[in-house]
Amino acid sequence: FISHTGDALLGGVALFVMSIGMGMPLLLVGIGAGKFMPKPGGWMSVVSQVFGVMMLGLAIFMLGRVLPNGVTLMLWSLLFMGSALYMGVFDPSSAKRGAKKLVQLLALVFLLYGASLFVGAMTGAPSMFRPFERFTTSLGSMMVAAEEETSHRGYSIERLLKEASASDKPVVVDFGKESCTACKELEEITFPDPKVKEQLKKFTFIKIDVTDNTDAEKALLKKYELFGTPNIIFFDKNGKFMPEKSLTGFVKPQEFADHLKQVGEESAR
Numbered sequence: 001f002i003s004h005t006g007d008a009l010l011g012g013v014a015l016f017v018m019s020i021g022m023g024m025p026l027l028l029v030g031i032g033a034g035k036f037m038p039k040p041g042g043w044m045s046v047v048s049q050v051f052g053v054m055m056l057g058l059a060i061f062m063l064g065r066v067l068p069n070g071v072t073l074m075l076w077s078l079l080f081m082g083s084a085l086y087m088g089v090f091d092p093s094s095a096k097r098g099a100k101k102l103v104q105l106l107a108l109v110f111l112l113y114g115a116s117l118f119v120g121a122m123t124g125a126p127s128m129f130r131p132f133e134r135f136t137t138s139l140g141s142m143m144v145a146a147e148e149e150t151s152h153r154g155y156s157i158e159r160l161l162k163e164a165s166a167s168d169k170p171v172v173v174d175f176g177k178e179s180c181t182a183c184k185e186l187e188e189i190t191f192p193d194p195k196v197k198e199q200l201k202k203f204t205f206i207k208i209d210v211t212d213n214t215d216a217e218k219a220l221l222k223k224y225e226l227f228g229t230p231n232i233i234f235f236d237k238n239g240k241f242m243p244e245k246s247l248t249g250f251v252k253p254q255e256f257a258d259h260l261k262q263v264g265e266e267s268a269r
Contacts, residue, residue, distance in 0.1 A: 053083055065179040073121035076128050080114030083107070127188060152209040156216035157223055160206070165239035167204040170267040172260070175221070175231040177211040182250040183230040193253035199260035236267040 064072040087107035120131025176183030232247040
């Protein structure tokens with residue numbers, strides 16, 4: 001944020017406020033000297049188990065930035081299925097009463113979802129939210145997608161400028177890479193949104209994958225003063241770079257649609 005905006009004071013204040021907010025619960029507990037802490041009991045064991053699973057999930061989420069997608073899906077699958085077994089998904093139903101019945105139902109959901117992730121990992125699904133995509137996508141579409149994925153790499157300054165100049169519409173350039181979580185959020189949440197898709201019809205969309213981190217890609221990022229991914233930059237219909245319209249990080253669908261509309265209006269002037 002600081003490197004993109006150039007405002008060190010605002011960035012420092014934001015980090016300070018965030019640190020105070022994160023430390024506030026500990027300060028309140030210290031002031032109360034434990035008077036406001038709940039009494040220990042059997043429920044605390046359940047809470048510790050839940051947090052243990054959450055920590056494992058967080059570890060898988062972080063490892064997903066560096067591990068292959070298939071390995072990450074397999075780890076999620078093992079976590080969900082293991083949690084289901086621990087919750088007693090195969091225990092006799094007659095032995096469950098009240099809330100325990102609901103817990104067993106949740107365990108069954110975890111087991112089924114974990115199994116679907118296992119299938120997704122085996123078939124090369126691209127996301128844990130679409131584990132059966134390989135079965136619902138035609139072979140032709142899969143081949144086109146593979147070709148497009150390859151075409152997103154190997155960009156240089158000259159190639160980008162050539163494509164931007166050849167367009168008779170404003171240009172949107174999305175910089176991303178495989179290990180970028182926010183990039184995947186843009187692809188799965190923001191770009192497929194109907195309002196965003198409607199606005200993108202007025203633009204030429206260029207996706208650049210900088211996973212390989214080649215010298216040409218480094219020079220491309222340096223030229224447009226981009227640090228990391230995701231970053232979205234814009235060119236007007238004449239191929240002129242619009243630095244004041246650049247976006248960094250995840251952008252919500254409505255916000256991105258409004259931004260596209262504004263860029264389109266300014267480019268048309």
